[in-house]
Every structure is written in structure tokens, then in C-alpha cells.
Amino acid sequence: MTRQLTGLALYDKTAQDAAAAVIAAYSTSFGMASRLLGPRVRPHVRNVYALVRVADEIVDGPASAAGLSPETERIVLDDLETETLTAVERGFSANLLVHAFAGTARECGIDAALIQPFFASMRTDITTHEHDAASHDEYVYGSAEVVGLMCLQAFVNAGREHPVAPADDLVEGARRLGAAFQDVNFLRDHADDANGLGRDYLGLGAPGQTRASVLDRIDGDLAAASAVVPRLPGDCRRAVTVAHDLFAELATRLRREGDAGARVRVPDPVKAVLATRALLGFSPRGARA
Template sequence: MTGRRDDEVTGLALYDRTAEDAAAAVIAAYSTSFGLASRMLGPRVRSHVRNIYALVRVADEIVDGPARSAGLDAETERRVLDDLETETLDAIDRGFSANLVVHAFARTARECGIGGDLVRPFFTSMRTDLTTAQHDGASHDAYVYGSAEVVGLMCLQAFVNAGEGAPRQPEPRLVDGARRLGAAFQDVNFLRDADHDAGALGRDYLGASTREEVLARIDADLDAAAEVIPLLPADCRRAVTAAHDLFAALAVRLHGEPEPEARVRVPNPVKALVAARAWLGFSPRSARA
């Protein structure tokens, strides 16, 4: 038994709030750019998007180094990842998990209509990182769908359904835009991290695709996504515009530095300008502007 004041939040409400605080802490520790964009989300959706990305981050860490640094071999990493997937799907069904990040995600999934059709492809791509070092065009596309496009679709479910009662399916134009924005984000990161992925992780996600081909795909995906961002609910548009424009700025720098000597970044003053433009309601920028 634990003592409490009568005016304190207790029981499931306290557990829910603690789970969401844990998810927010994960995001704050791992991504400053995401934190910048997420602060522009309206309160209706902000915690849901943090909950989604916190689970994604934990799964990434299982396959991208920390688990191996802790002494896990590939078979054990696979088992830990499988357990996380099972726990996530079970938590969505039952509404509770002893894992705070999973609990936060499950709350979002139940409210916003995120089901196994999106969760399973994500974990499938995460498992690919344990088994596939060299990708071709087909395996790249499958990996990007599970690792990035479905994350965009999860966020779209939150944008459309948070606080709205029974979840509904977003319209096809929004679905296509969410997928293409997620794909662009992932391909930008593949180019930025190519040296690290090859040297530290032994992975080549882009295969035979040339740098020019990847950049052309990124530009097309960013421009397609920009066309549908104005169709999003008003309390989501600024944040998605900011995220889009941050990656458009990265793409411009990748175009300008064919063989960068260091990981391409957006300088803080440019980030501030991107945030200001988005906050003031400017339309998403062209990928080549």
C-alpha cells in the first residue's frame, strides 16, 4: 500500500500520465528536430505523436547498436524485438502494459485506430536490420514501407482521429501524402548516414541506386507530400510543414554536397526560420527551393 493525498491523480489515470511522460522523455532525449516540430502540434494530437515515435525509437535501439553494446547477440536481439512486438499487439488488445512506452503507444493505438496492419510491417522492417545487410530496389522499398511509411500512417491516424470518438480511415490523398513524406524522410536519412550505416552497422540500404536517383525520388516525394499538407486538420499543419521543410532543407544541402565529409545538418538559424515560417502559416516549401 502507498500513501497519497486525496487531490492526487491515482490509479489508471496516474499510470496513463506517467506512461505519456516516459514517452515524452524518450523523444526529448533522442531527437531535437522532432521536438521542434512536435511542439507545434495542437494538444489534441501532441502526446499521441510522441507516443508513436517513442515506441519506434525503442525498437530502433534494439537493432541499431545499444542492445549489441549491452552484450546481446543477434539471436537475442531478435527475441527481444519479437517480445516487444508481441507486447505491443497484446497491449492494444487489452489496454494495458507493464512497459510504460508500450502502454503509451497502446493508448494512442486504441483511440486513433492503429492496428496490427501498421504495427506488424514496422517490426518486420526492424527484423530486417538483423538479417539483411545489402538491399536491392525491392528490399529497399519493402524496408522503407515498414520502417517509415507506416509510421507516417500511424501519425495520420492520430491527426484524423484523436479525440474524435470512433476512428475512421483517412481519405486516400492523405494516405498517399503520409506515405511519401515518410519515405522521403527515410531516404534523406539513408543518404546522411550512409557512411555510418556501412562502417558501424555493415548495412547498405540504397543498393545500386545512384545518389542522383535517390535525391530525385526524395524531391518528388517531398513535393507530393507538400500538396496534401494543407488538407490536414488545422492543429497538425504547422508541425508537419516544419518537419517537411526541415527535410527539404536537408535535401537541398545533400544536392549541394555530392560527397559530404560530415553528416549533413541544418544550422540552428535555418531551423528557427523553418519553424517561424511554419508557425506563421506559410505553405510547405518546394524541395528544390
Template sequence: MKATRQQAVTGLSLYDRTAEDAAAAVISRYSTSFGLACRMLGARPRPHVRNVYALARVADEVVDGPAQEAGLSPHETAAVLDQLERECFAAIDRGFSTNLVLHAFARTARECGIGADLITPFFASMRADLEVTSHDAASHDEYVYGSAEVIGLMCLQVFVNAGSRHPVDPAPRLVDGARRLGAAFQDVNFLRDLDDDRSRLGRDYLGLSTPAGDRAAVLDRIDADLGAAAAVIPELPADCRRAVTAAHDLFAELARRLRASEGGPKRVRVPDTVKARLAARAMLGFAPKEVRA
């Protein structure tokens, strides 16, 4: 029986499965929180969400230090990012890539209807990290759309279309919720990593180093975005709701702790025991937690 099973999984099927395993390994190495949320997804969307986040993480690593540590100049780093984008579209067109993460993402993009309208803004925001060090309100919004909101929209495409033969457009309310949840996640991360972004990467995403900077206003925006997203999570497919609820509640807890910290130097985190409690609450089917300023 074992030999028969091994013989059945060969060729492209084996390659596809290996690519998905590679994507899963990327997430498990880089994000315990998203790794936990992915495990709470149903079997239908789970590998596709991992494929989306794996590509996002690889691109993010190109611009956030590892390429520089490997000795690449800024010009060479930009060229690597450009090549990754070209190879991404080529993989989608061909249905195959020698880059396992790209191969996995391309399978998801083809099945779930993720196109250039979402992929191009993502790479534009990654490219901005090589060119822009200080953001104003307009460039912040543009950056967050490409770096985070489109990731939420890609995941929404997965939630709605994974396993179907013909991808459809998600409902507008779900689109708005996905965008706002992605924006909230990104702004929370900006606040958590404020000191590291400034000292190590020389970036200011929120404009808080300027006289017009307003940390409380950023937190208010996060709470509003989390509240809007929470209202539509119950409308997601059943095999996605628990995972998205857990992720929402984790970031709501981070936002609450960030507000209480008043911008201290210590990076805010949620203890593992609290993460486990939030995950258990979501698994039991509770609605997303109410966000209060």
C-alpha cells in the same frame, strides 16, 4: 487546492499520464527535430504522436546497437524484438502494460485506430535490420514502407482520429501524402547516415555501393516525394498543419544541402538558426516550401 488536484490524478489516470511523460522523454533525448515538430502540434494530437515515435525509437534502438553493446547476441537481439512485438499487441488488447512506452502507444492505437496492418510491417522492417545488410530496389521499398511510411500512416491516424470516439479511415490523398513524406524522411536519413550505416552497422540501404547506385536518382525521388506530400498538407486538420509543414521544410532543406554536398564525408545538418527560421515560417501559417532540384 494543490492536495485536491494531486488526489484527483491517481490510479490509471496517473499511470496514463506517466506513460505519456515517458514517451515524451524518449523523443526529447533522441530527436531535437521531431521534438520541435511535436511541440508545434496542437494539444489534441501531440501526446499521441509522441507515443508513436517513442515506440518506433525503442524498437530501432534494439536493432541499431544498444542491445549488442549490452552483450546480446544476434539471436538474443531478435528474441527481444519479437518479445517487444508480442507485448505491443498484448498491451493494445489489454489496455495496459508494465512497459510505459508500450502502454502509451497502446492507448494511442486503441483511440486512433492503429492496427496490425501498420504495426506488423513496422516490426518486419526492424527485423530486416538483423537479417539484411544490402538492399536492392525491391527490398529497399519494402523496408521503407515498414520503417517509415507506416509511421507516417500511424501519425495520420492520429491527426484524423485523436479525440474521437470512433476512428475513421483517412482520405486516400492524405494516405498517399503520409506515405510519401515518410519515404522522403527515410531516404534523407539514409543519405545523411550513409558512412555510419556502412562502417558501424554494415548496411547499405540505397545500393549506392553497387555499380547501379545513383545518388542523384535518390535525391530526385526525395524531391518528388516531398513535392507530393506538400500538396496535401493544407488538407490536414488545422492543429497538425504547422508541425507537418515544419518537418517537411526541414527535410527539404536537408535534401537541398545533401545535393549541394555531392556526397562528402561530413554529415549534413541544418544549423539551429535555420531550423528556427523554418519553424517560425510554419507557425505563421505559410504553405510548405516548394521543392526544387
């Protein structure tokens, strides 16, 4: 007979369920990959995803659609950052998604050094509409690489009594995989970002900055990340392989189809094949066709 949860245990479980609902609603790809994580790690990655997704939504349309001005969006985002940092210190938040993230951060060693750059990049979306190479790299670090590092902290530390620092090669791999994911999304969403949000993250057309050069950079980042996947804990490798291979497939399709305008996606049957490969223990595949 299963004992019914009460008190803080029930609150923790409800917060984790809320985070799981966010990833299920917003991302089929990451939702599929997260299901391949072992139970030791899965809720922590969902908790990270949920918080960063909500922060992203503040600056990517829903808050504006609700009538918030850019100045008010900034206040809401700042309040969320303050609540997150406070919850990590206290171990509790009245915001269920923040509470879920704080539990993960405290167990896995995610601190302000990772949290603050993320919110800094989110604030950039309110104030900066065109990026050069330097601001692109800074934005990608905060918006994507640190998210990869947060997940790495969970991979290495979930279930430990005291968190430890991941190995340097794993840190490099997590950063480069996060950067590849972000640049793929920038290419996929280039038209929507430009027409709907007035943003240009890639500066396409600047000297040396073409779709081909961005795809070359993505391929290099994916290759570097794939090299360290075998060094990850066993209950994380399959999920990371699926996520890597989904974005490698997107990169291949982006290269093949050119700047056709339609948003490139991976069909469900192809996703199923990639998931099967990972379940069978295959290593991450290359990005090129």
C-alpha cells in the same frame, strides 16, 4: 485548484511523460515539430515516436553494446512486438512506453496492419545488410511509411469516439513523406551505416541508383506530400510543415555538398526560420535550392 491524478489516470500520464522524454532525448528535429502540434494530437505522436525509437535502438547498436547477440536481439524485438499487440488488445502494459503507444493505438485506430510491418522491417536490420530496389521499398514501407500512417491516424482520430479511415490522398501523402524522411536519413547516414553497421540501404552504384537519383526521388516525395498538407486538420499543419521543410532543407544541402563524408545537418538558426515560417502559416517549401 488542480485535482491530483490517481490510479489509471496517473499511470497513463506517467506513460505519456516517459514517451515525451524519449523524443526530447533522441530527436531535436521531431521534438521541435511535435511541439507545434495541438494538444489534441501531441501526446499521441510522441507515443508513436517513443515505441518506434526503442524498437530501432534494439537493432541499431545499444543492444549489441550491452552484449546481446543478433539471435538475442531478435528475441527481444519479437517480445516487444508481442507485448505491443497484446497491450493494444488489453489496454494495459507494464512497460510504460508500450502502454502509452497502446492507448494511442486504441483511440486512433492503429492496428496490427500497421504495427506488424514496422516490426518486420526492424527484424530485417538483423538479417539483411544489402538492399536492392525491391527490398529497399519493402523496408521503407515498414520502417517509415507505416509510421507516417500511424501519425496520420492520430491526426484524424485523436479525440473521436470512434476512429475513421483517413482520405486516400492523405494516406498517399503520409506514405510519401515517410519515405522521403527515410531516404534522407539513408543518405545522411550512408557512411556510418556502412562502416558501423555494415548496412547498405540504397544500393548506390547499382544501375540507375545514384545519389542524384535518390535525391530526385526524395524531391518528388516531398512535393507530393506538401500538396496534401492543407487538407490536414488545422492543429497538425504547422508541425507537418516544419518536419517537411527540415527534410527539404537537408535534401538541398545533401545535393549541394555531394558525398563529402560529413553528416549534413540543419543549423539551429535555419531551423528557427523554418519554424517561424510554419507558425506564420506558410505552405511547405520545395526541396531544391
